[in-house]
Amino acid sequence: MLDELRVRPGLDLARIDPHSTPGWTDGRAAAEQTMHDQLDELSELQEKLFAHGRQGGTRRVLLVLQAMDTAGKGGVVRHVVGAVDPQGVRIASFGAPTPEELEHDFLWRIRAQLPQAGKIGVFDRSHYEDLLVPAVRQGRSEDELADRVTAIRDFEAELAAEGTVVRKVMLHISRDEQKERLRKRLERADKHWKYNPHDLEDRARWDRFQAAYRWMLQATDADEAPWYVVPADRKWFARFAVHTILLEALRGLDLDWPEADFDVEAEKRRLEAS
Amino acid sequence: MLDELRVRPGLDLARIDPHSTPGWTDGRAAAEQTMHDQLDELSELQEKLFAHGRQGGTRRVLLVLQAMDTAGKGGVVRHVVGAVDPQGVRIASFGAPTPEELEHDFLWRIRAQLPQAGKIGVFDRSHYEDLLVPAVRQGRSEDELADRVTAIRDFEAELAAEGTVVRKVMLHISRDEQKERLRKRLERADKHWKYNPHDLEDRARWDRFQAAYRWMLQATDADEAPWYVVPADRKWFARFAVHTILLEALRGLDLDWPEADFDVEAEKRRLEAS
Numbered sequence: 001m002l003d004e005l006r007v008r009p010g011l012d013l014a015r016i017d018p019h020s021t022p023g024w025t026d027g028r029a030a031a032e033q034t035m036h037d038q039l040d041e042l043s044e045l046q047e048k049l050f051a052h053g054r055q056g057g058t059r060r061v062l063l064v065l066q067a068m069d070t071a072g073k074g075g076v077v078r079h080v081v082g083a084v085d086p087q088g089v090r091i092a093s094f095g096a097p098t099p100e101e102l103e104h105d106f107l108w109r110i111r112a113q114l115p116q117a118g119k120i121g122v123f124d125r126s127h128y129e130d131l132l133v134p135a136v137r138q139g140r141s142e143d144e145l146a147d148r149v150t151a152i153r154d155f156e157a158e159l160a161a162e163g164t165v166v167r168k169v170m171l172h173i174s175r176d177e178q179k180e181r182l183r184k185r186l187e188r189a190d191k192h193w194k195y196n197p198h199d200l201e202d203r204a205r206w207d208r209f210q211a212a213y214r215w216m217l218q219a220t221d222a223d224e225a226p227w228y229v230v231p232a233d234r235k236w237f238a239r240f241a242v243h244t245i246l247l248e249a250l251r252g253l254d255l256d257w258p259e260a261d262f263d264v265e266a267e268k269r270r271l272e273a274s
Numbered sequence: 275m276l277d278e279l280r281v282r283p284g285l286d287l288a289r290i291d292p293h294s295t296p297g298w299t300d301g302r303a304a305a306e307q308t309m310h311d312q313l314d315e316l317s318e319l320q321e322k323l324f325a326h327g328r329q330g331g332t333r334r335v336l337l338v339l340q341a342m343d344t345a346g347k348g349g350v351v352r353h354v355v356g357a358v359d360p361q362g363v364r365i366a367s368f369g370a371p372t373p374e375e376l377e378h379d380f381l382w383r384i385r386a387q388l389p390q391a392g393k394i395g396v397f398d399r400s401h402y403e404d405l406l407v408p409a410v411r412q413g414r415s416e417d418e419l420a421d422r423v424t425a426i427r428d429f430e431a432e433l434a435a436e437g438t439v440v441r442k443v444m445l446h447i448s449r450d451e452q453k454e455r456l457r458k459r460l461e462r463a464d465k466h467w468k469y470n471p472h473d474l475e476d477r478a479r480w481d482r483f484q485a486a487y488r489w490m491l492q493a494t495d496a497d498e499a500p501w502y503v504v505p506a507d508r509k510w511f512a513r514f515a516v517h518t519i520l521l522e523a524l525r526g527l528d529l530d531w532p533e534a535d536f537d538v539e540a541e542k543r544r545l546e547a548s
Contacts, residue, residue: 051467078359085352086360087398093361124361179545186542192534193325197541203548260466267471268460271453274477 001244007217007227013210018174018233024240031240038247039083045250046084046120048257053118055258058163061120061249063242066128067171068209069199070181071232072239073124076171080243081122090115093124106130106148107155114159120246127152128168128216135212136205142215149219160224165249168225169242170213171232175206275518281491281501287484292448292507298514305514312521313357319524320358320394322531327392329532332437335394335523337516340402341445342483343473344455345506346513347398350445354517355396364389367398380404380422381429388433394520401426402442402490409486410479416489423493434498439523442499443516444487445506449480 001023016022024031052059063081065073081089092113101109107127115121131148134140156166173181182199185191202209221227228245232238275297290296298305326333337355339347355363366387375383381401389395405422408414430440447455456477459469476483495501502519506512 054467074359074361077361082356082360085348086356086363087348087351087365087367089360091361179548182545183542186538186545189534190531192538193328193532195534195536195541197536197544200541200544200548257464258467260463260469262469262471264460264466267469267474268457270471270474271456271460274453274474 001241002228002248005228005230005241005245007221007229009218011214011218011229013172013214013217013229016172016229016231018172018177018231020231021234021237022231024237028234028236031236035240035243038243042243042247042250043084045247045253045255046088048255049120049250049253050085050088050118051258052255053116055261057258058117059165059253059255060115060117060163061165061246061253062115062123062159062167063120063246063249064123064126064128064166064168065171065242066125066132066169066213067232068173068178068206069196069202070178070185071171071173072235073171075235076169076239076242077122077124079239080246081120083243084120088118089120089122091122091124094126094129105151107151110155114164117163127155128220131216131220132209132212135215136202136208142219149216152220153222156220156222156225165253166225167245167249168220168227169245170217170227170229171238172229173232175203177233178203275515276502276522279502279504279515279519281495281503283492285488285492285503287446287488287491287503290446290503290505292446292451292505294505295508295511296505298511302508302510305510309514309517312517316517316521316524317358319521319527319529320362322529323394323524323527324359324362324392325532326529327390329535331532332391333439333527333529334389334391334437335439335520335527336389336397336433336441337394337520337523338397338400338402338440338442339445339516340400340406340443340487341506342447342452342480343470343476344452344459345445345447346509347445349509350443350513350516351396351398353513354520355394357517358394362392363394363396365396365398368400368403379425381425384429388438391437401429402494405490405494406483406486409489410476410482416493423490426494427496430494430496430499439527440499441519441523442494442501443519444491444501444503445512446503447506449477451507452477 004023049059065076067073077091081091097109110127131145134145159166182195185195217227217229230238230241278297323333323335339350341347351365355365371383384401405419408419433440456469456473459465491501491503504512504515
């Protein structure tokens with residue numbers, strides 16, 4: 001499935017159906033059963049990563065989530081990331097930069113939220129907002145943003161070289177599905193807090209966002225920090241795909257339980273005497 | 275149950291059986307069923323708290339966990355806190371202070387890890403280590419630590435006044451049960467990473483730790499920041515008790531879904547026209 005989701009040169013978002021399920025033909029029930037069956041493995045891999053971090057290991061995982069509003073980032077975090085031990089996870093959300101953040105390089109606040117060694121970091125929006133927002137709302141050209149693209153590529157290459165497994169996901173929702181989800185937020189009093197009138201301003205710029213994503217995904221895709229476009233009109237598929245991306249990232253670390261850094265038999269004797 | 279667990283003047287830890295289940299006579303299966311039945315309510319209350327935070331509300335919850343090694347803090351975080359949306363939770367672990375932390379007041383690093391408004395913060399160890407460690411390992415007297423006690427009481431009163439619901443839990447394990455749990459960590463290669471030879475040094479000071487806890491719990495119990503002693507030899511009871519403490523803390527906030535801060539009907543029309 002990951003092959004089918006990976007961004008390729010010549011990417012055309014308009015040709016990826018947000019309602020499709022690339023690389024998966026077995027439907028919803030089988031996807032949910034597969035996720036359920038893989039939960040123990042996912043938990044164990046996360047715990048191994050954590051254990052290594054506790055013994056001085058430097059490996060960590062960073063999952064970057066980008067999407068138009070209502071595409072389901074929150075649900076992915078809750079249902080996929082929520083399946084592992086919360087002590088091993090660091091979630092960071094990035095909104096509009098604060099005045100303090102604006103005084104620094106755009107990656108300053110990003111670096112401050114990187115997960116510690118042994119943890120899985122999740123970015124709910126990210127440094128990619130620093131390409132999208134100028135491109136769409138401020139009309140900056142690709143040339144004007146070339147320095148930022150370079151800075152991001154260098155930053156992620158540096159992360160990978162340090163042992164961070166970087167995986168980047170764009171949840172790809174359709175304009176019609178967004179309308180339906182916003183409608184639900186307006187219809188239910190317990191969902192009003194999720195609605196922001198400004199969401200309609202970005203919605204009005206839909207095509208410009210899609211064009212900016214198309215450019216950005218290709219400009220910043222790298223083998224050591226790959227982008228995946230995950231069709232997200234079907235929530236179950238989006239969750240299954242991100243679950244699979246996370247699971248494969250952890251499998252790729254190929255971690256065993258760390259060796260004891262003490263004499264096990266001697267400690268058994270000390271314990272029994274205590 | 276909370277009444278039975280709350281610290282009272284004259285507390286004698288030696289008289290609280292770590293294998294007991296104060297305030298609960300229905301056994302394990304009923305406790306687990308009750309937790310299961312209350313999951314939706316717990317999730318909804320957490321989401322209401324989060325929603326208020328998003329709309330400028332200042333309420334938050336801080337759950338402080340203290341215990342001897344192996345008492346089950348990790349399991350509580352995983353199973354109780356892990357039941358709610360990870361986006362609404364901030365977990366902080368406090369080990370030995372770093373050189374930078376030692377240059378500041380002992381509450382400096384604690385303040386830096388407080389949850390944002392709308393979130394549930396969980397402290398895995400806390401500023402209470404700054405009473406326990408000097409009292410036990412450095413032999414400091416209660417008089418010498420009186421300033422720190424005052425600083426902590428003032429700090430927690432300030433938190434409460436700002437709208438933070440503070441709940442403090444000591445997981446109370448027996449010396450025999452600790453031995454059994456350490457034994458398991460030594461017997462299983464996948465548990466070695468959880469074992470630290472220094473754990474036996476604190477184990478050797480068991481009675482001094484119990485005396486320090488006894489003093490500390492009484493000196494820092496307050497109606498706006500109460501301590502609960504949770505017998506923890508039975509993991510299911512410890513988890514059920516902390517679940518109940520967290521649930522009651524959230525219920526006590528008495529939150530409704532926040533009112534929309536926009537004109538719902540006007541937004542519906544804008545959306546349909548979009």
